[in-house]
Amino acid sequence: MILIAFAAFFSVFLAVGMMAANKVETTSSSELSSSAVATAIAEDITMAVEETESEVEEMVSTVSVSQEEATVELTRTVFTVTEYEAPKTKYTSDTVNVRAGAGTDYDKVGKLSWGSAVEVTGETDNEWYEVSFKDSTAYIKGEYMVDELPGTPYVFVGDSRTVQLQMAVGSSDKAYIAKIGEGYSWFKGSALSLIPVYAGKGTKMIINFGVNDLANAGKYVSLVNSYIDTWSNAGITVYYAAVTPVGDGASVSNAQIESFNAQLQAGLDSRVQWIDGYTYLKQAGFTTADGLHYNAATYRSLYSYYMSVIG
Numbered sequence: 222m223i224l225i226a227f228a229a230f231f232s233v234f235l236a237v238g239m240m241a242a243n244k245v246e247t248t249s250s251s252e253l254s255s256s257a258v259a260t261a262i263a264e265d266i267t268m269a270v271e272e273t274e275s276e277v278e279e280m281v282s283t284v285s286v287s288q289e290e291a292t293v294e295l296t297r298t299v300f301t302v303t304e305y306e307a308p309k310t311k312y313t314s315d316t317v318n319v320r321a322g323a324g325t326d327y328d329k330v331g332k333l334s335w336g337s338a339v340e341v342t343g344e345t346d347n348e349w350y351e352v353s354f355k356d357s358t359a360y361i362k363g364e365y366m367v368d369e370l371p372g373t374p375y376v377f378v379g380d381s382r383t384v385q386l387q388m389a390v391g392s393s394d395k396a397y398i399a400k401i402g403e404g405y406s407w408f409k410g411s412a413l414s415l416i417p418v419y420a421g422k423g424t425k426m427i428i429n430f431g432v433n434d435l436a437n438a439g440k441y442v443s444l445v446n447s448y449i450d451t452w453s454n455a456g457i458t459v460y461y462a463a464v465t466p467v468g469d470g471a472s473v474s475n476a477q478i479e480s481f482n483a484q485l486q487a488g489l490d491s492r493v494q495w496i497d498g499y500t501y502l503k504q505a506g507f508t509t510a511d512g513l514h515y516n517a518a519t520y521r522s523l524y525s526y527y528m529s530v531i532g
Contacts, residue, residue: 298324304343323349372421379429389520404434422456429462442488471512
């Protein structure tokens with residue numbers, strides 16, 4: 222920087238000398254006094270120096286910014302790795318990014334879905350795991366790794382509306398225990414035994430029965446409350462999704478649905494979290510061809526609402 226500034230000021234004095242010489246040559250003999258020449262040279266020097274100082278300051282500023290940007294680009298999380306004597310198998314508890322280093326400021330080299338088995342070769346001092354990934358070494362944040370295969374993140378249990386929800390939103394990181402036309406008897410006799418197959422620690426389970434047997438509100442309350450200890454102890458968070466509204470042509474009425482929802486909401490154990498999809502669709506609107514079942518866009522809208530409540 223000092224060399225740049227010196228070169229700039231040296232060029233100023235060369236230029237000033239030439240400018241002064243030209244001015245002297247074009248001045249009449251009557252005006253060519255030593256004081257006039259000195260004054261002209263002083264004015265030219267002052268003007269040139271001010272302009273050059275401005276240019277040098279701009280140059281210095283540009284160089285400084287470039288150096289700062291280069292420093293930022295080179296900054297990376299510093300970490301050390303404690304290698305295992307032998308690799309361990311762990312599982313991803315969610316969809317996770319795999320990175321080139323143990324920090325979010327390192328490049329992504331891939332992604333793993335929920336439940337992927339991973340060979341772990343070490344752990345870092347900032348709570349990441351060193352893993353084998355595509356024949357190379359990579360890193361995954363520790364909070365997304367568990368020792369045992371975790372429960373499916375989301376398990377939906379219900380009737381035909383749950384079947385159609387699956388068709389609309391897909392099955393990635395989700396499991397569905399559902400059957401068309403079913404209600405309380407199938408829930409108790411078949412669905413309950415399937416829940417432990419899919420649901421476990423970390424699972425969020427959404428139950429949605431009732432539209433086919435609205436008279437069984439008390440039975441649903443008793444059954445769910447009798448299992449809430451088992452589910453909670455297994456690490457499952459339980460939600461009951463309200464029966465959603467019907468349109469013209471349905472065999473049940475919205476008044477009946479509202480009564481069913483009110484009984485469940487009042488009677489369910491406080492550990493069962495309520496999802497009011499009924500009010501949501503009443504306000505957001507829905508489309509149904511037969512009065513009972515929705516189109517795909519409505520199911521996707523309802524699913525988004527479920528996820529917003531679950532967080």
